[in-house]
Amino acid sequence: MSDAVTSQVPAADGDRAWRRRAMALLPWLLLALGAAAPFYLSGYNLSLLGRFMAFGILAMGIVLIWGHGGILSLGQGVFFGIGAYAMAMHMKLAAAGDGQLPDFMMWSGREALPWWWEPFASPVFAILAVFLLPALLAALFSWLVFYRRVSGVYFALITQALALAFATLLISRQDVTGGFNGLTNFPSLFGLSLADQTVRDGLYWTTLALAALGYAGLRWLLATRFGNLLRAARDAENRIRFLGYNPVPFKVVAFAIAGMLAGVGGALFTMHAGNISPALVGVVPSIEMVIWAAVGGRYSLAGALVAAVALNILRDSVSSAFPELWLYLIGLVFILTVTLLPNGVAGLARRVSRR
Amino acid sequence: MSGPLLLAVDGITVDFDGFKALDTFSMTLDKGETRVVIGPNGAGKSTLCDAIIGRVRPAAGRVLFRGEDLTGLSEQAIVERGICRKFQAPGILAGITARENVALAARRDRSWWQAFGKGIPAEEQASVDAVLERVGLADRAEVKAGELAHGEKQWLEIGMVLATGAELVLLDEPTAGMGPAETSRTAELIRDLGDTRSVIVIDHDMSFVEQLAAPVTVMHQGRFLKQGSVEAVRADPEVISVYLGHSA
Numbered sequence A: 001m002s003d004a005v006t007s008q009v010p011a012a013d014g015d016r017a018w019r020r021r022a023m024a025l026l027p028w029l030l031l032a033l034g035a036a037a038p039f040y041l042s043g044y045n046l047s048l049l050g051r052f053m054a055f056g057i058l059a060m061g062i063v064l065i066w067g068h069g070g071i072l073s074l075g076q077g078v079f080f081g082i083g084a085y086a087m088a089m090h091m092k093l094a095a096a097g098d099g100q101l102p103d104f105m106m107w108s109g110r111e112a113l114p115w116w117w118e119p120f121a122s123p124v125f126a127i128l129a130v131f132l133l134p135a136l137l138a139a140l141f142s143w144l145v146f147y148r149r150v151s152g153v154y155f156a157l158i159t160q161a162l163a164l165a166f167a168t169l170l171i172s173r174q175d176v177t178g179g180f181n182g183l184t185n186f187p188s189l190f191g192l193s194l195a196d197q198t199v200r201d202g203l204y205w206t207t208l209a210l211a212a213l214g215y216a217g218l219r220w221l222l223a224t225r226f227g228n229l230l231r232a233a234r235d236a237e238n239r240i241r242f243l244g245y246n247p248v249p250f251k252v253v254a255f256a257i258a259g260m261l262a263g264v265g266g267a268l269f270t271m272h273a274g275n276i277s278p279a280l281v282g283v284v285p286s287i288e289m290v291i292w293a294a295v296g297g298r299y300s301l302a303g304a305l306v307a308a309v310a311l312n313i314l315r316d317s318v319s320s321a322f323p324e325l326w327l328y329l330i331g332l333v334f335i336l337t338v339t340l341l342p343n344g345v346a347g348l349a350r351r352v353s354r355r
Numbered sequence B: 001m002s003g004p005l006l007l008a009v010d011g012i013t014v015d016f017d018g019f020k021a022l023d024t025f026s027m028t029l030d031k032g033e034t035r036v037v038i039g040p041n042g043a044g045k046s047t048l049c050d051a052i053i054g055r056v057r058p059a060a061g062r063v064l065f066r067g068e069d070l071t072g073l074s075e076q077a078i079v080e081r082g083i084c085r086k087f088q089a090p091g092i093l094a095g096i097t098a099r100e101n102v103a104l105a106a107r108r109d110r111s112w113w114q115a116f117g118k119g120i121p122a123e124e125q126a127s128v129d130a131v132l133e134r135v136g137l138a139d140r141a142e143v144k145a146g147e148l149a150h151g152e153k154q155w156l157e158i159g160m161v162l163a164t165g166a167e168l169v170l171l172d173e174p175t176a177g178m179g180p181a182e183t184s185r186t187a188e189l190i191r192d193l194g195d196t197r198s199v200i201v202i203d204h205d206m207s208f209v210e211q212l213a214a215p216v217t218v219m220h221q222g223r224f225l226k227q228g229s230v231e232a233v234r235a236d237p238e239v240i241s242v243y244l245g246h247s248a
């Protein structure tokens, strides 16, 4: 029956099939464009792109929990910060050299390294910490909250409070966290000089590879039964509860994965930017992170990734000219997408390609 | 026909801030029995289901299933014991197909670490197909659940409840929104269940209740009012006054 139909495809259907094929090619095109970036971007711009891609990795985690899990977190900056500080602590210790205190500790009069800094001297520990610390913390935190059946707005408010507390803590413990200025000045990474452009290209490609891996991994995850159950926990929590499923672990695992992606993004950001400070992990940045996903499309991994990069390119050009304008502009962009494009730019693209 | 005692609801009281949705309500159900529960709006029928499946915790009383006290068990533990419930508002997962809905319900291992696969495991395929056949959705299996007609959604949820393998099935208003033909099919489906399951059906539609040809328990204001055949209950002056009082 279907054979007879396909032999005489109407023109409009052919056009639609072509458009759908073009949409399927788009991720590969973006990947190729991204992989070639070191050959056409300046070192400075490449570093910016790497930073923004690190944000994109975090934004895909927001698609997982917010879009598919219905869990709005206004505290992803915390997990971003944990990954970022874990990597920064390692680079700080490497810069200080064996047995030496990092510079800012000496300036603030400390005589010994805090015990919890010590393991970060090991590069293996630091890398493991970047992945596992945010994931474990996110799991523990979300389990405590979801187990008590707190969700929705209350959950969002708790995460917001967490972001506030985290940033405040970082600022107040100047002698061990670098305080308001954060951690900065990292000349090398795993023994390689960060002044060397080939090292920086390698770092960029690593970032791109992790973004692609995150994208592919999340796409796979969302297509499994786990993805179905996560969406079911979002839309019909009672139904799956009374089919004998416990929705809590599904939400906790998703939240932990999003936390891990935020942590990895934070570490990559720090390596590209050469600094991390509380200004990047608090309440306002955490809200901006959600806006990236909203603008790109909360259900779309690619949308969130591209929007995080694009919005930050925009931010970079706007705030160098008018620093105080950015928050108004992103607020406006957010309001416009929420009212006009509830599924973000990706939702619009999908609609166009299906017409 | 019916066997030994399966369920005993023993003097249950459910208190919502001083308002007693269930007031020392008791009933029993035998293995293999089908029972209809009726009562005016707000009589506490849905709350009875809630209390059995652990959605609300009774202030007093017990629910015994095969002699075991269920009060205090988690929702999952109660499903594992073999009780599953259809909600009054169809609770299907709109974004996936009818078959995937049934397959989720049919899974025996419901832990999260068993969920990292796609599709339906081969050993569960047959039981999923059987359930779809039974509720008359075999040829609608690949349709997204959200795109099914209203009556089909109701059948799908009944199918999901059956797919869990539950021995006791609670059906809260399964014919809500159905036309007469669909209602008859639903009655036939429920009558067929009598061979293998015990069923509590809640409904308002008296023509549907008649088709089920099962004993009827009448509730009123959270209390037990009457029990008997459809004819006996219909002719009962107390039942009539309760229903008339409400429809007036």
Ligand SMILES: Nc1ncnc2c1ncn2[C@@H]1O[C@H](COP(=O)(O)OP(=O)(O)OP(=O)(O)O)[C@@H](O)[C@H]1O
Residues within 6 Å of the ligand: B016, B019, B020, B021, B039, B040, B041, B042, B043, B044, B045, B046, B047, B048, B088
């Ligand atoms: N969570 C709750 N909090 C407060 N009151 C409730 C709650 N749930 C139910 N009630 C009240 O308890 C009473 C019984 O409700 P229930 O839903 O069990 O009635 P029902 O017999 O199923 O009615 P219907 O035929 O309309 O479905 C109603 O008066 C209802 O308003």
Ligand SMILES: [Mg+2]
Residues within 6 Å of the ligand: B045, B046, B047, B088, B172
């Ligand atoms: Mg009801």
